[in-house]
Amino acid sequence: MDVTNDGNEGAAHASLPLPARTQRGPDDDLVDRASEFISGGDADGFMDVFNRLQGSPATPPGEISEELAPRVREFGLERNCRELWEQGYTVVEDAAPPEYWRDLRATILKAASGDPGARAGSMGSTLMPSYPVVAEAAINPKMMVLAEFSVGAGFILSNVASSIRRKGDRCIGLHCDQVWHPVPFPEHNLFLTACWACDDFTPEAGPTTVVPGSPARRRPPNLDEIGSTATVPIECKAGSIAVWDGRIWHDNAPRTIDGERAVLHVSYTRLMLRQMEVYPRSVQDRLVERYGEPMAQLMGRYDFLAKPEGKAYVDGFMRAIAYARR
Numbered sequence: 001m002d003v004t005n006d007g008n009e010g011a012a013h014a015s016l017p018l019p020a021r022t023q024r025g026p027d028d029d030l031v032d033r034a035s036e037f038i039s040g041g042d043a044d045g046f047m048d049v050f051n052r053l054q055g056s057p058a059t060p061p062g063e064i065s066e067e068l069a070p071r072v073r074e075f076g077l078e079r080n081c082r083e084l085w086e087q088g089y090t091v092v093e094d095a096a097p098p099e100y101w102r103d104l105r106a107t108i109l110k111a112a113s114g115d116p117g118a119r120a121g122s123m124g125s126t127l128m129p130s131y132p133v134v135a136e137a138a139i140n141p142k143m144m145v146l147a148e149f150s151v152g153a154g155f156i157l158s159n160v161a162s163s164i165r166r167k168g169d170r171c172i173g174l175h176c177d178q179v180w181h182p183v184p185f186p187e188h189n190l191f192l193t194a195c196w197a198c199d200d201f202t203p204e205a206g207p208t209t210v211v212p213g214s215p216a217r218r219r220p221p222n223l224d225e226i227g228s229t230a231t232v233p234i235e236c237k238a239g240s241i242a243v244w245d246g247r248i249w250h251d252n253a254p255r256t257i258d259g260e261r262a263v264l265h266v267s268y269t270r271l272m273l274r275q276m277e278v279y280p281r282s283v284q285d286r287l288v289e290r291y292g293e294p295m296a297q298l299m300g301r302y303d304f305l306a307k308p309e310g311k312a313y314v315d316g317f318m319r320a321i322a323y324a325r326r
């Protein structure tokens with residue numbers, strides 16, 4: 001299926017049938033009732049739903065919501081959730097079979113060779129519509145669960161990029177990923193990066209390096225700290241996903257061995273924050289048609305924010321409130 005942009009930006013999105021929301025909590029029943037109250041002209045009923053949702057208890061930072069807990073158990077992600085919260089990073093294994101990883105690596109190399117401006121990889125909202133293996137990484141079920149733990153229910157996609165690292169390539173320097181957000185960073189994480197390692201991350205291979213526990217500082221490093229802070233490498237086998245919190249201080253180590261380190265970077269953000277990259281409406285529609293419910297969520301289609309009709313998308317409005325509490 002061709003999922004490139006056809007330039008049809010004017011289509012009203014609310015009329016498009018979205019895939020049914022299967023991941024529901026008790027508050028989703030309230031959300032459904034809000035639409036019924038509005039269509040029946042019952043303003044009191046609508047306000048009652050709003051008040052119940054805004055006053056409902058929120059999952060504390062670092063804890064797993066009641067709705068998410070069964071999926072965390074199903075995928076055996078308890079340790080990853082704990083590490084991500086306490087240390088700011090974790091490594092996810094067995095997220096996809098070996099043939100998938102071979103395909104992903106070949107795709108990253110192919111995408112870079114077809115993009116003359118991107119010797120070291122490709123950035124922007126071009127990869128996912130062109131390469132199914134990349135879209136499948138973005139909606140990987142295990143990652144969707146871990147991301148919901150870290151950046152909340154209804155989280156959205158922020159960006160997808162590939163990178164190829166070779167011997168002698170520059171290091172990026174110590175930084176944190178959610179650096180465009182005000183300081184101090186909130187107690188909740190806002191941004192999550194998943195680094196699909198298609199090659200081994202050994203100390204010589206140019207792996208990502210991190211300062212464990214640095215999310216607790218809730219700020220980026222200052223100039224002195226950039227030059228003087230010790231980091232440790234994230235070591236993992238090819239076929240693992242290195243995942244880190246938007247507040248963790250990280251860098252990469254120089255690559256001192258021959259060959260190429262191919263990585264796909266997928267980042268997710270809380271539903272109320274703007275994405276690094278946006279997809280034209282027509283491309284969104286085709287991606288949603290092809291990849292279903294998780295893609296609709298990643299495109300922000302279940303909430304009301306940044307839509308032409310704003311709060312008139314009533315269940316999207318209520319859902320955003322409900323999701324922000326888990």
Ligand SMILES: [Fe+2]
Nearest residue numbers: 175176177250
């Ligand atoms: Fe980074």
